[in-house]
Amino acid sequence: MTIRHSLLALLQDRPRYGYQLRIEFEDRTGSSWPLNIGQVYTTLDRLERDGLVRKDGSDGEGHVIYSITPAGLVEVRNWFTMPVPRTSPPRNELAIKLALGLTLPGVDVGAAIHAQRAVSIRALQEYTKARRDMASQHRATDTARLLVLDSLIFQTEAEVRWLDLCEARLMQLAGPSA
Incomplete structure (x- = not known):
């Protein structure tokens, strides 16, 4: 991201200060990706350096617009x-963890798969509930949040399916005695 x-993109609407940008970003994406305020101001400094934004002074409360x-x-x-x-492809910490676990002695990869599946299913339930709760609303920002939630739901469903495949491959590796 x-x-x-x-x-x-957010500055297209109107000038803002950093904290407003952070709040607006989280609001429009359903708070799915927390944004560190330090990262916002560091990015604004770089955008200014690159000539893509400019400082318009202060709002009277000490915020740089x-x-x-x-x-x-x-x-x-x-x-x-x-x-x-x-x-x-983006770095996938879970894939790296399981791949390394398979190649190192003493790592219970099956337990790691089960633990991750439990967390993923819980997240999937939360995303699905949030989507159901929001689906009845019909504002543009709600539609934007729904798109983000749908993406998270599909990604999490794919992760659970992939974990099922990992478990099946682990069982194949163990052989018929498992």
Whole structure:
């Protein structure tokens, strides 16, 4: 996920200060990805350095207001039109953990799979409940949150299916005596 482009996208609406951007990001994504305020201000500094945002002074309460520049508008419009690259898969800590566990002595990979499946199923239940609770609302921000929740649901369902496959392969590895 690119915080850089997310902040630019939010600044298209109107100028804001860092904390407002953080709150707006979390609100529009259903608080699925907590955003560190330090990361927001570090990213804003880089965007300013790159000429994509500018400081518009203060709001009178000590908050520095940022607005998007014409170059920033071009950057964010290009981001929205470009597909997310699939050239290098994202790092998957769970896959790394299980792969390493299989190659090291004394690691109970089956227990790791069971523990992860329990956590994943619990998360899936929470996402599904949140989606059901939100589905009756019909605002654009609710639709945006629903899209994020749907993505999380599909990813978690895929993880549970993959864990089932891992367990089946582990049983094959153990042989007929298992």
